[in-house]
Amino acid sequence: MITGNPLAAKVFIGNHDTDSSFVWADASGMYYRPLFEGAYSLCFSFPGYAADTYGNIRVKNGEATTIQVKLASGPGLLVETPNGGEIWEKGETYNLIWHGYAVTAKAKLYKSGALVQILGEVSGTRGSYLWDIPHDLPDGNDYRIGVEGTYFSDTIGDMSDTEFSIVGPASIQKIQNNSENHIDILTEVSPGGVKIVIRGGAACIMNIAIYSLTGKHIIDVDRGVADQQSYTVCWDRKDRSGVCAPAGCYIILVKVGQHTMTKRFVFSR
DSSP states (O other), X not given: OOOOOOOOOEEEETTTOOTXXXXXXXXXXXXXXXXXXXXXXXXXXXXXXXXXXXXXXXXXXXXOOOOOOOOOBXXXXXXXXXXXXXXXETTOEEEEEEEEOXXXXXXXXXXXXXXXXXXXXXXXXXXXXXXXXOTTSOOEEEXXXXXXXXXXXXXXXXXXXXXXXXXXXXXXXXXXHTTXXXXXXXXXXXXXXXXXXXXXXXXXXXXXXXXXXXXXXXXXXXXXXXXXXXXXXXXXXBOTTSOBOOSEEEEXXXXXXXEEEEEEEEEOO
C-alpha cells in the first residue's frame, strides 16, 4: 500500500557506503547527498516497508539528479526468482534474486513446506545468490526458495509465491523432447516478437509463459484450449510492465495438464 506519507528512510549507496557512512532522509522525506560523477545503486528502507533498490542512477558533476521514491508497506524482502513455475536442472548454476534490504539475509530451500537446507548468507544490499544445484537433490515440483533476514531488531522475509521444479538432466531432455505428450512447440521469431504454435495432443487447457534463461518469469502469454491440430499465440516482446525485452535467449514454458514443456528461442537484436 502507498500512503503518500513522508518517511525518514535509510539511504544506502551500494559499492560506496562503508563503516556506517549511509545517511537518512529527513522527516519530510527529502534526501541530499553530494557524489562524484558516476553510476550508483541506491537502496531505500524503513521498518515495516518493503525496501527498494534503484540501480544505475547516473550522477554528473555540478548537476542535481532528482528521483522520486515510493516504498510500499509489507515485508522487507521480496523473492523475485524463482517465484513459481520454473524448471531448474541439477548440476547447473542459477541466480536467486530478491528485492529489499537486510543487514544479513539467508537463502533457504524448502520442499513440500519443509526446510531442506540453508543455501547461503548474504550481507548488505546485494539481493542475489548464485546457487549450484547439487546432483543429490530428489526430483520434485514442490520446491520453494525462502529468504530471511534482519533489519534492526525485526526479522523479515519472503518465499516463492508458488512451487518450482528441480529435475535431473534426463528429465529435462525428456521434457524438451516432448516425448510423453506428442506436442510440438514451433516458433517464428522477428525483432518485434515471437509467434508460438502448439501442435498435437488431445484437447486440453494449457498455460503459456515466457522466462529468461536464468529462470526469471517475464510474462504469462496466454491461457487457452488446445485442440488436436494447433494453437497459435503471439508475444509482442513486452514484459509485465510494458518494457521491451532485450536481445538474448528466452524460454517458452507450456503447461498442459500435469506436464510441462519448454523451448528456447533467441532475440538476436
